[in-house]
Amino acid sequence: MPADLPTDLPGTGALAGHWIAAVDSTRVRSRYPRTIGRNARLGAHGDGPDVLAITVRTDAGASGWGLYEGPEPDLAACVGRPLEELFDPALGVIDPAALPLDIALHDLAGRILGVPVHAMLGGHGTVPVACYSGAIYFDDLDPEESPRGLDGVLTACAADWDAGYRAFKLKIGRGNLWMPADEGFARDVEVVRAVRDAYPEARLLVDMNDGYSPERTIRFLDAVQECDLYWIEEPFAEHAEGLRAVREHLNRTGSRVLVADGEFDPDVEQVLDLAAAGLLDVLLMDVLSFGFTAWRRIMPRVREAGVLASPHAWGHPLKTLYAAQLAAGLGTIPVVEAVPGRTEGVDATGYTLHDGAITLPDDPGFGLHLGG
Known part of the structure; x- marks a missing residue:
């Protein structure tokens, strides 16, 4: 197991047997407590934008979700594939086709392994x-x-x-x-x-x-x-x-x-x-x-x-x-x-x-x- 991954995790093999059954999305809206104004380059930033939230579900009933900012993603590109071909808990996304699912897959893997994402990443920082x-x-x-x-x-x-x-x-x-x-x-x-x-x-x-x-x-x-x-x-x-x-x-x-x-x-x-x-x-x-x-x-x-x-x-x-x-x-x-x-x-x-x-x-x- 790579050194940056905690040795007390259930093991990366826990991702085996999970296949991507569905990927879907919805838009969520952020709300600021006040209208945000100008900066040196841009005009008023308003009271909060919306953004795409992507959810990934496996055939075993696990799911994870996360925000995505970028070009319109192909949500079907990873459906039907084994999770372990797309994501390694020690590295993150390992197939470029799955990068729009970056946050969602980190969430999904943490839920399957039963640990917070920061623990999956090694827990090297300070909390709070x-x-x-x-x-x-x-x-x-x-x-x-x-x-x-x-x-x-x-x-x-x-x-x-x-x-x-x-x-x-x-x-x-x-x-x-x-x-x-x-x-x-x-x-x-x-x-x-x-x-x-x-x-x-x-x-x-x-x-x-x-x-x-x-x-x-x-x-x-x-x-x-x-x-x-x-x-x-x-x-x-x-x-x-x-x-x-x-x-x-x-x-x-x-x-x-x-x-x-x-x-x-x-x-x-x-x-x-x-x-x-x-x-x-x-x-x-x-x-x-x-x-x-x-x-x-x-x-x-x-x-x-x-x-x-x-x-x-x-x-x-x-x-x-x-x-x-x-x-x-x-x-x-x-x-x-x-x-x-x-x-x-x-x-x-x-x-x-x-x-x-x-x-x-x-x-x-x-x-x-x-x-x-």
């Missing part, structure tokens, strides 16, 4: 799993007819603090689209300082959504150096020259701020190379569109590079729970992105948020129940 609210957008700029200013951002932070979050990721980059460049930069700095003053004990992160330049990033780091940022995310489209300038500045000033990237349309090999060169500290490929199996496969290279991971999870609250299972299973993920809200028709009450961390259920699979 630290998280941050990723829902602090440009609330100061809305509504357009009567912008709320700083109070809009601080109100969003207060709501998420009351919900149990103890870390905030602040969207910045207002000068990229929505304000004159210098005025937007000044507002970015003002917002970060105001949130730090209001929440001196919170962990603060910022996300530029590629709305900055290397020069502006360095200027921003100087402007907020007293704010004790945990990381800066996606300051500009990844390129070694700009990241090297930022790294040299961080080293020169003795800053501990981490540089996180790899979320938007990543060239994964390039991202890994940048990490190995010491230019990135945290890799952010998405938990769904990049995938659970893909994260399992590259994590040894992440560790070899001496960096951290934090799979992008924005969009759906369930993505946060998947990322938490990945963190608890693989380790090397110190904090996950949390999406405040709920998913209609899904019972996720096994997961609880308290004092900035997510407690995971002991239920097999992901411990999520569709139709609950």
